[in-house]
Amino acid sequence: MKPRDILMLLALAAIWGSSFLFLRIGAPALGPIVLIEVRVALATLALFVFAWVGRHRVRILHKWWQYLVLGAANAALPFTLIATAELHLDSGLAAILNATTPLFTAVVAWAWAKEPLTTGKVLGVVLGIAGVAVLVGGWGSGGASLYAAAGCSLAAALSYGVAGVFSARAFRGEKPMDMAIGQQFAAALWLLPLSFFALPAAPPSGLIVAVVLVLAVVCTAAAYLLYFALIQSVGALRTLIVTFLVPAFAVLWGAVGLGEPVSVRMLVGLAVILSSVALVVSGSAPRHRARQDPDQAAPQTPVS
Numbered sequence: 320m321k322p323r324d325i326l327m328l329l330a331l332a333a334i335w336g337s338s339f340l341f342l343r344i345g346a347p348a349l350g351p352i353v354l355i356e357v358r359v360a361l362a363t364l365a366l367f368v369f370a371w372v373g374r375h376r377v378r379i380l381h382k383w384w385q386y387l388v389l390g391a392a393n394a395a396l397p398f399t400l401i402a403t404a405e406l407h408l409d410s411g412l413a414a415i416l417n418a419t420t421p422l423f424t425a426v427v428a429w430a431w432a433k434e435p436l437t438t439g440k441v442l443g444v445v446l447g448i449a450g451v452a453v454l455v456g457g458w459g460s461g462g463a464s465l466y467a468a469a470g471c472s473l474a475a476a477l478s479y480g481v482a483g484v485f486s487a488r489a490f491r492g493e494k495p496m497d498m499a500i501g502q503q504f505a506a507a508l509w510l511l512p513l514s515f516f517a518l519p520a521a522p523p524s525g526l527i528v529a530v531v532l533v534l535a536v537v538c539t540a541a542a543y544l545l546y547f548a549l550i551q552s553v554g555a556l557r558t559l560i561v562t563f564l565v566p567a568f569a570v571l572w573g574a575v576g577l578g579e580p581v582s583v584r585m586l587v588g589l590a591v592i593l594s595s596v597a598l599v600v601s602g603s604a605p606r607h608r609a610r611q612d613p614d615q616a617a618p619q620t621p622v623s
Contacts, residue, residue, distance in 0.1 A: 324553050331545045332561050336568025338538040339410035339417075340576050342402050345530045351402035352517040354531065356510040359394055361535030363503040369544060370496055378494070379501035385489045389498070390505020393482035397475035398506070404471035407464045409579040414569030415454060415589050416472035421562065421599045422447040423480030431484055443598030450591030453584060495550070499543040559600060563593050 320328070345354045370377050379386055405413050422444050428434040436444075455469055490498055523531075549558045566589060573579035 320553050320557060324549065324557075327545060327549050327552070328558070328561060329564070331542060331549065332564030333568045334538055334542045334545070335561070335565045336414065337572050338534060339401075339405070339414045339569040340572040341530045341534045341538065342413075343405045343410040343573070343577060345527055345534065346402040346405050348523055348527045349519050349531070350517045351399050351406070352510060353514045353519060354402055354534075355395065355398040356507060356514040357531050358535045358539060359398070359503045359506040359510065361532065362539035363500060363507055365536050365540035366496070366500045366503060366543070369540065370500065373496075375494070375496050377497060377500055379497055379504070382489070382493070382501070385485075386501035386505045387508070389482060389486055389490070390502045390507075391509050392478050392485060394502050394506035395509040397478040397482075399510070400471045400475035400478070404468040404475070407468040408472065409573055410577065411566070411570035411573040411579055411581065412454065412585065413468075413472050414566040414573075415585070415592060416451065416469060417476055417479075418562065418566045418589075418592050418596060419447050419451065419473065420476040420479045420483075421596045423477045424483045425480075425599045425602075427477075427480040427484045431481075432488065437602040439598045439602030443595040443602065445595075446598065447592055447595035450588050450595055453591055454588035495543075495547045499540075499547075503539065562596060562600075566593070 342354070348354075349357070367377070401413055401417065404416075425434075425436065425440045426444060429436045429440075451469075451473070455466065486498070546558065546561075549561075570579075570581060570585070570589070574581050
């Protein structure tokens with residue numbers, strides 16, 4: 320990887336890691352459903368503008384029901400679950416739990432697509448379970464709300480895993496920009512009717528408006544463009560390195576921005592989970608090409 324690629328990778332990880340911080344700030348003020356509805360709607364508009372500037376002709380209606388599924392599984396549901404989790408969970412912890420996505424993807428691919436579970440993948444899943452146990456066990460008397468929040472974070476990771484397997488089967492040959500626009504637009508459609516029943520009691524402050532704008536334009540729309548540029552430059556497999564960097568940045572932003580504590584148990588849990596992800600990814604590596612045609616559908620990396 321060239322220095323420019325490394326800088327892009329670090330920038331993407333920092334942006335996606337910061338999204339957990341912004342969710343932690345925005346969710347209590349707007350509620351998870353309204354926060355995510357505004358986020359994905361604004362992200363859709365921003366992506367349409369980016370497509371227009373780049374003279375890209377958007378094509379999504381030919382796979383309308385597939386995009387509805389992808390929008391639900393890869394955006395509306397996991398985004399809302401993570402925002403719900405962060406009503407009770409520190410942003411760093413939520414990000415670490417979200418890093419289990421490749422583990423769920425491996426299990427879903429085995430159960431649905433009959434992709435074999437190699438020894439490395441099995442060890443990775445087992446080690447990942449141990450990492451989650453280390454984190455969850457550290458809460459002690461944290462109460463049912465904290466365990467429910469952890470369950471929401473893990474359910475979001477499972478949803479990302481389902482979306483990853485589905486997109487690999489349903490979107491072969493689709494342009495990455497179309498996939499980004501299609502899933503965000505579909506997510507906005509799913510959440511729009513629900514948001515009318517979850518409107519906040521008070522109008523948002525200037526800080527919350529700024530948080531939502533950054534979430535939509537920077538952490539979603541612009542981050543997708545950076546992600547696709549990385550795939551084009553270094554290939555899909557190397558771009559997966561971002562999976563290991565996002566939780567580290569999220570822990571850093573949470574500690575600096577919100578004063579969230581960083582315990583030894585938390586760092587151990589992070590190390591164990593990332594080690595498990597490394598085992599799963601290495602077990603899948605032979606099935607991927609080193610480089611990916613930028614005109615082909617990109618792998619679905621979770622965006623919190």
